[in-house]
Amino acid sequence: MTEYSAIHDYEELELGDFRLQEGATLRGAKLAYKQHGEMNNDKSNVILYPTFFSGTHQDDEYMIGEGMALDPSKYCILQVNQLGNGLSSSPSNHPEPYDQGNFPVITTLDNVRAQHQLVMDYFHIDQLEMVCGYSMGAQQTFQWAAAYPEKMRKIVPWCGTASTTPHNYVFLEGVKSAITTDGHWQQGFYDSQPHKGLRAVGRVYAGWGLSQQFYYEQRYLDHGFSSLEDFLAGFWEAFFLQKDANNLLSMAQTWQRADIARTEGCHSRDEALNRITAKALVMPCETDLYFRREDVERETNCIPNAECRPIPSIYGHFAGIGFHEEDTAFINQGIKELLETSVD
Amino acid sequence: MTEYSAIHDYEELELGDFRLQEGATLRGAKLAYKQHGEMNNDKSNVILYPTFFSGTHQDDEYMIGEGMALDPSKYCILQVNQLGNGLSSSPSNHPEPYDQGNFPVITTLDNVRAQHQLVMDYFHIDQLEMVCGYSMGAQQTFQWAAAYPEKMRKIVPWCGTASTTPHNYVFLEGVKSAITTDGHWQQGFYDSQPHKGLRAVGRVYAGWGLSQQFYYEQRYLDHGFSSLEDFLAGFWEAFFLQKDANNLLSMAQTWQRADIARTEGCHSRDEALNRITAKALVMPCETDLYFRREDVERETNCIPNAECRPIPSIYGHFAGIGFHEEDTAFINQGIKELLETSVD
Numbered sequence A, B: 001m002t003e004y005s006a007i008h009d010y011e012e013l014e015l016g017d018f019r020l021q022e023g024a025t026l027r028g029a030k031l032a033y034k035q036h037g038e039m040n041n042d043k044s045n046v047i048l049y050p051t052f053f054s055g056t057h058q059d060d061e062y063m064i065g066e067g068m069a070l071d072p073s074k075y076c077i078l079q080v081n082q083l084g085n086g087l088s089s090s091p092s093n094h095p096e097p098y099d100q101g102n103f104p105v106i107t108t109l110d111n112v113r114a115q116h117q118l119v120m121d122y123f124h125i126d127q128l129e130m131v132c133g134y135s136m137g138a139q140q141t142f143q144w145a146a147a148y149p150e151k152m153r154k155i156v157p158w159c160g161t162a163s164t165t166p167h168n169y170v171f172l173e174g175v176k177s178a179i180t181t182d183g184h185w186q187q188g189f190y191d192s193q194p195h196k197g198l199r200a201v202g203r204v205y206a207g208w209g210l211s212q213q214f215y216y217e218q219r220y221l222d223h224g225f226s227s228l229e230d231f232l233a234g235f236w237e238a239f240f241l242q243k244d245a246n247n248l249l250s251m252a253q254t255w256q257r258a259d260i261a262r263t264e265g266c267h268s269r270d271e272a273l274n275r276i277t278a279k280a281l282v283m284p285c286e287t288d289l290y291f292r293r294e295d296v297e298r299e300t301n302c303i304p305n306a307e308c309r310p311i312p313s314i315y316g317h318f319a320g321i322g323f324h325e326e327d328t329a330f331i332n333q334g335i336k337e338l339l340e341t342s343v344d
Helices: A057-063 A108-122 A136-147 A166-180 A183-188 A195-209 A212-216 A219-223 A228-241 A245-257 A269-274 A293-300 A316-320 A325-340 B057-063 B108-122 B136-147 B166-180 B183-188 B195-209 B212-216 B219-223 B228-241 B245-257 B269-274 B293-300 B316-320 B325-340
Strands: A011-019 A025-036 A046-050 A076-080 A128-134 A152-158 A279-282 A306-308 B011-019 B025-036 B046-050 B076-080 B128-134 B152-158 B279-282 B306-308
Touching: A011 A108, A025 A057, A025 A108, A046 A057, A046 A108, A046 A136, A057 A076, A057 A325, A076 A108, A108 A136, A108 A245, A128 A136, A128 A325, A136 A152, A136 A245, A136 A269, A152 A325, A166 A195, A166 A245, A166 B166, A166 B195, A166 B212, A166 B228, A183 A195, A183 A245, A183 B183, A195 A228, A195 A245, A195 A316, A195 B166, A195 B195, A212 A219, A212 B166, A219 A228, A228 B166, A279 A293, A279 A325, A293 A306, A316 A325, B011 B108, B025 B057, B025 B108, B046 B057, B046 B108, B046 B136, B057 B076, B057 B325, B076 B108, B108 B136, B108 B245, B128 B136, B128 B325, B136 B152, B136 B245, B136 B269, B152 B325, B166 B195, B166 B245, B183 B195, B183 B245, B195 B228, B195 B245, B195 B316, B212 B219, B219 B228, B279 B293, B279 B325, B293 B306, B316 B325
Parallel strands: A046 A076, A046 A128, A128 A152, A152 A279, A279 A306, B046 B076, B046 B128, B128 B152, B152 B279, B279 B306
Antiparallel strands: A011 A025, A025 A076, B011 B025, B025 B076
16 A cells, blocks of 8 residues: 555565464465575575564664675575565455454564575575664564574574563553554555654654654754654654555464564573574663563573673664664674674 | 543633744743642742643542641642643643644743742742642752752652653654654544543553552552552553543643753753752652652752652652652651751
8 A cells, every 4th residue: 555665675485374363264365575695605694673562674774785784795684574565465465354453463483484494495595694683673583583493593682572571561552552543544445654653752752762862962953853842743743644544453463473582392481592503792882771681581591501682772673673873883893893703 | 522521620820922932932831830828927938830742630649638738737848830730831722823733832940930030020029938740740840940059948759850861752653653653643642532532552561650569560450450450450540540541641742841950040950959958858769660769869969958769659640649658658758857957
């Protein structure tokens, strides 16, 4: 419904009749992905990079490039768009009867299973060099490592937890209610976007996305915004006005349900984390207000071969989104170090 | 418009044609207050206790009673309802042309000046024993002490800052947008409350009002709620569904503009705080997400005769609202100690 990408710069994998964890079957499901760089002969240089809430692979490309850790001249980087994001199967592009307000519930494991089809069944990759991602991309990374421990050597999840905390769930209730309060949303069966609701998402999100200190120091002035109100309208409202309301709701629902304890054969979050064999570098931001450092540290302590390295930044959750060069450089350095480490 | 109080248990002071700081004149303005206990002969035992966002004096009465620090057998406690709260002049009760969506902007200093009329002109009290309050009540307390330093001996503001921080301002943008997104709000000229918007306020506020740890420990189960969803609907939605939408917007606007630097003759927040001569006990909650301990400490350091004593609690901002007995006892003890201290 919404034009996400001016350039069709990605490929699509047909997933067939894709059975979802909560019961529905998404007939003719599709996974959109973009490949950067070439696979080497034994396909041992592949890095999988899933997307975050509201974003597409294009929004993650700040982390990829020659000279960066994710260097396409050395690695084959597969960016995979999560279901619901508008490029892979989503409320905005799926045919009836599972279209718009009737798009079924997607779980983090559904995303991981779809990506597993791409990596294992389509590309026949035996083992990934790394899975990495930001925010919901971090959640998919953790879920990959617990569901298929032997399928990757390394993981770098940043600004995300394996399981969504109850408070994070509550914050997302506020985000969702901003959309559903707009009468134009019409239970998801709208002809045009509920603009007021999308603007409200921006205002609700603004307090969560960046830290108290960021606003105190008026750091938005460093990013081309002329006042606080200009940042709220010119950045936050504008950001969400580009999105499809149902897609946002679908991804928020996936995020709310993220729970690594639901991995098959596991009985708890800690048990699932303990299964991870990949060498892990986990990077929360010190001032993240919803994927908090302390929550990430608690989880990281359950992973056998892991380091938790907080990003020292006042950019809160936005430290990980490519908004602030210093933070991007810090994350890049972490990925680089881990890629240079040999794992037996 | 909304029936706030089943019992008319308060008095009203006619403020006359009340000139507001930002220019409008509220003709026939009223200040609603409730007196507990009697004034002694020299009127030296009077405590002023202004209300918080969305609340009336009834919501503050948990802090008053025999055996409590605010003991009506010893003190005369004057509870004053802030403008916009539905009992004092408000969008919901003021006549045209300043009714509903056209109610003018109220500042913290407007509230303090209206209360000054009650205390000084009507009751002829020379000096208050104490001014105290929670949240926006704390903001009024700080403003009293800076605007009229000689008019009270002691102050106890809890869970509030003298000036609203930029991030706190942003959080309130989210709260306001939850209401204004509901088409039934109609720019404030509604015939019945915008219920969807009020519910959304509840969902947006839920993540801010209580701490991460509160939700992690499912502490709502201790308060008569059977699940997280039951707490979101049964407490948060129900809480705001009782309120008038325009009144909430008016108070949120007052809160957003709270800035003690605007005190007459002052050039900065720190200068205004430095003017305060009252002995001050300032009590932030350790886990408050918007009136944060560090922000309160920074301000308290500018007050000459002040102690900052954080409330050790996981109840966040709700530590101060009478929701959790231990926190109420902690605040009560602080007020008691200060009342027992003699001041020259």
